Amino acid sequence: MTQLAGRPQAPGPSCHADGTTRVAPAGTPIVALAGTPNVGKSTLFNALTGARRTMGNWPGTTVEVGRGLWRPEPSGTAYDLVDLPGAYSLDATSPDEELTRDLIVTPSDQRPDIVVLVADAAHLSRSLYLLAELREREQRVVVALTMTDVAARRGITVDPRRLSAATGVPVLALDPRARTGLATLAHAIADVLAHPHPAARTFGPGHAGDSLDQADERFAWLDAAVDAAVDRHAQVRRTWSDRVDALVMHRVLGPVVFLAVMWLVFQVTTTVAAPLQDVLDRLFSGPVTEVANSVLAQAPTLVRGLVVDGLIAGVGMLLTFVPLMALMFLLLALLEDSGYMARAAVVADRTMRAMGLPGRAFLPLIVGFGCNVPAIAATRVLSGARQRVLTALLVPFTSCSARLTVYVMLATTFFQDWAGTVVFGMYLLSILLVIVVGFGLRRTLWRTMGSEPLLLDLPAYQRPTVRVMSAVTWVRLQGFLRTAGGVVVATVCIVWLLQAVPVRGGAAIGEARIEDSAYAAVSGAVAPVFGPAGFAQWQTAGALVTGFVAKEAVISSWAQTYAVSDAEQGAGTPLGEAIRTDFVASSDGHAGAAVLAFMAFLLAYTPCVATLAAQRREIGWRWALFGMGMQLAVAWVLAVVVFQIGKLFG
Amino acid sequence: MTSSPASSDAGPLRQVLGCLGGGVRDRREVAVRTGLAPDVVDSAIETLTRLGLLTATPLGSGCPDQGCGSCGSGRADATAGCGAPGPGPGANRGPVALTLTSRHRSGRAGA
Numbered sequence: 001m002t003q004l005a006g007r008p009q010a011p012g013p014s015c016h017a018d019g020t021t022r023v024a025p026a027g028t029p030i031v032a033l034a035g036t037p038n039v040g041k042s043t044l045f046n047a048l049t050g051a052r053r054t055m056g057n058w059p060g061t062t063v064e065v066g067r068g069l070w071r072p073e074p075s076g077t078a079y080d081l082v083d084l085p086g087a088y089s090l091d092a093t094s095p096d097e098e099l100t101r102d103l104i105v106t107p108s109d110q111r112p113d114i115v116v117l118v119a120d121a122a123h124l125s126r127s128l129y130l131l132a133e134l135r136e137r138e139q140r141v142v143v144a145l146t147m148t149d150v151a152a153r154r155g156i157t158v159d160p161r162r163l164s165a166a167t168g169v170p171v172l173a174l175d176p177r178a179r180t181g182l183a184t185l186a187h188a189i190a191d192v193l194a195h196p197h198p199a200a201r202t203f204g205p206g207h208a209g210d211s212l213d214q215a216d217e218r219f220a221w222l223d224a225a226v227d228a229a230v231d232r233h234a235q236v237r238r239t240w241s242d243r244v245d246a247l248v249m250h251r252v253l254g255p256v257v258f259l260a261v262m263w264l265v266f267q268v269t270t271t272v273a274a275p276l277q278d279v280l281d282r283l284f285s286g287p288v289t290e291v292a293n294s295v296l297a298q299a300p301t302l303v304r305g306l307v308v309d310g311l312i313a314g315v316g317m318l319l320t321f322v323p324l325m326a327l328m329f330l331l332l333a334l335l336e337d338s339g340y341m342a343r344a345a346v347v348a349d350r351t352m353r354a355m356g357l358p359g360r361a362f363l364p365l366i367v368g369f370g371c372n373v374p375a376i377a378a379t380r381v382l383s384g385a386r387q388r389v390l391t392a393l394l395v396p397f398t399s400c401s402a403r404l405t406v407y408v409m410l411a412t413t414f415f416q417d418w419a420g421t422v423v424f425g426m427y428l429l430s431i432l433l434v435i436v437v438g439f440g441l442r443r444t445l446w447r448t449m450g451s452e453p454l455l456l457d458l459p460a461y462q463r464p465t466v467r468v469m470s471a472v473t474w475v476r477l478q479g480f481l482r483t484a485g486g487v488v489v490a491t492v493c494i495v496w497l498l499q500a501v502p503v504r505g506g507a508a509i510g511e512a513r514i515e516d517s518a519y520a521a522v523s524g525a526v527a528p529v530f531g532p533a534g535f536a537q538w539q540t541a542g543a544l545v546t547g548f549v550a551k552e553a554v555i556s557s558w559a560q561t562y563a564v565s566d567a568e569q570g571a572g573t574p575l576g577e578a579i580r581t582d583f584v585a586s587s588d589g590h591a592g593a594a595v596l597a598f599m600a601f602l603l604a605y606t607p608c609v610a611t612l613a614a615q616r617r618e619i620g621w622r623w624a625l626f627g628m629g630m631q632l633a634v635a636w637v638l639a640v641v642v643f644q645i646g647k648l649f650g
Numbered sequence: 651m652t653s654s655p656a657s658s659d660a661g662p663l664r665q666v667l668g669c670l671g672g673g674v675r676d677r678r679e680v681a682v683r684t685g686l687a688p689d690v691v692d693s694a695i696e697t698l699t700r701l702g703l704l705t706a707t708p709l710g711s712g713c714p715d716q717g718c719g720s721c722g723s724g725r726a727d728a729t730a731g732c733g734a735p736g737p738g739p740g741a742n743r744g745p746v747a748l749t750l751t752s753r754h755r756s757g758r759a760g761a
Contacts, residue, residue, distance in 0.1 A: 088696070093700055212664075455680070
């Protein structure tokens with residue numbers, strides 16, 4: 001250890017040295033500034049030393065300690081001032097706190113003669129826990145109250161005299177920034193140093209047990225001290241955050257606000273993105289297709305069919321949804337970054353609990369509205385296996401963003417001006433499904449499942465930042481593009497192959513009519529199942545079968561199927577018109593009811609193979625298959641009910 | 651003011667633990683039920699977390715704290731393979747769940 005003799009060498013603020021380097025003559029009293037982080041210790045240190053400090057790592061640690069000479073008056077006593085790392089308690093949980101504890105507790109020539117506990121008047125109890133521990137030792141202590149102005153703005157007044165009487169140590173208020181109260185601090189320190197060490201505070205009877213007992217006794221002591229010294233004005237002004245929370249987290253109005261916000265999101269998404277989507281649609285069906293046709297004019301029919309009717313028609317149609325997805329992701333990122341979505345999650349949590357579902361189930365379900373795969377993984381936050389299984393079975397009923405593309409296409413085709421409201425209605429139906437199915441499972445298979453107590457902390461509201469919103473939007477859009485470029489391209493190739501292979505009619509591969517293809521045969525075998533739901537045409541059944549792979553594939557398969565039909569017939573029917581014609585035919589004129597039934601089925605049946613794989617990984621094959629069967633049954637019943645009721649209304 | 655319920659022998663920490671075990675969901679309600687000042691409740695929760703009797707879990711996403719590399723859906727290059735943003739910008743904007751640890755629930759430190 002280096003000790004400097006004579007006058008301190010008073011290095012500049014950035015000078016780096018060994019943290020034990022003394023800046024005052026041997027025998028100079030060591031005064032340590034201690035306290036929780038961000039209470040103004042360093043500001044006080046700078047005010048006392050004139051910002052002349054030596055910075056250095058304490059030997060054997062990576063913790064920096066500031067040290068400087070404090071001479072309250074030109075001719076007065078000098079102090080070796082040490083700015084200890086922020087510490088909440090002497091029970092250290094970090095290297096910073098370890099060093100603070102060691103310096104205060106371990107006997108050595110570096111041990112401070114007196115500790116100035118810097119306490120935030122606005123958060124007094126947080127600061128006093130360390131004081132409670134210091135008072136259990138024969139340690140000289142002075143409490144310096146800072147941030148009294150902040151406390152006053154919050155309606156809190158701390159009386160130093162009463163706090164001193166309650167804690168048994170001198171207490172004074174000061175403001176390091178305004179340099180007020182510094183002389184009083186010097187006098188208090190000199191006075192305390194002139195007296196013997198105070199007697200240590202002892203634990204009351206029955207509190208010498210485990211760490212919780214001791215901590216509880218300290219809290220009772222500090223609570224009594226706070227109670228004695230703090231006045232809280234009756235009318236503390238509510239912050240704007242409190243007022244917003246009172247509305248958005250209200251038991252009745254909270255869900256209404258949430259639904260209104262989500263309606264607005266879908267309304268803006270469908271109306272603003274529609275023109276951009278039209279532009280991309282015309283681009284793919286016009287110039288891109290024409291260029292591909294001319295480039296591939298000499299290529300075999302099979303190759304031209306794959307590129308033009310498969311990749312450009314199928315994947316291209318999906319890519320027209322990029323503006324829509326980007327806008328929706330951006331709006332959701334705005335809600336998340338502002339802090340609102342966390343409030344919405346708490347509102348959803350209340351609904352979960354009202355249903356008897358585990359408290360934390362709301363998290364995977366909220367995540368599920370983005371994508372079901374990470375939502376299944378999110379069930380890991382649930383502590384019980386039964387809770388995880390139940391929640392993983394409910395997640396597929398949350399309407400992921402992939403399903404949004406199908407809703408938007410059908411809603412804009414069949415319901416035009418009401419498209420946003422219809423899409424919003426699908427999300428309402430999704431929430432209703434989660435509640436009803438969850439309630440049903442909870443009352444049958446999971447009657448004995450316990451609940452886990454938890455407390456929810458919310459992030460503060462903040463102005464959304466462009467950087468975070470754009471980063472989140474881009475990451476999610478990348479996910480959509482990866483699906484379009486990976487799974488959907490593969491599905492398009494398989495569908496193209498099945499549409500090229502004839503199973504009747506005797507034509508060669510690639511020469512058969514699509515109605516005679518393997519694709520139409522398989523789809524046609526499935527289609528009658530959907531008769532009671534009003535969409536028994538093979539084209540729609542085929543799209544639903546490929547939808548098992550990924551919901552985006554529903555659109556690509558439709559586009560592919562109708563593009564091939566158009567090519568055969570030499571027609572140029574827009575995709576929406578072709579779908580409308582088939583729905584009208586299969587529903588005896590009740591196309592609107594049939595489309596709603598189709599959308600309900602699409603919402604409720606297996607989201608994609610990736611979700612199925614995630615379920616298998618998290619809850620095993622048995623439950624994953626049970627879930628798939630349950631979803632298919634619920635989807636079919638729901639679709640039939642929607643169509644049959646819808647028919648009554650025209 | 652901050653006085654605890656007179657009928658209770660438990661100190662502030664045990665009162666807060668009792669509230670959480672009883673299903674209270676937010677700090678304001680804990681303060682109302684215990685009669686403790688909000689500042690004391692905040693401090694008590696911080697201490698209980700330090701003592702290992704409460705666990706704080708960020709609920710911004712279902713992503714593991716260690717990032718996508720430790721997730722079953724993660725890619726080989728430790729990026730998200732599931733469509734979720736993963737730990738990164740905006741990932742900490744969700745609520746934080748504070749739950750009683752098994753150490754407390756087992757009764758060792760029961761209220």
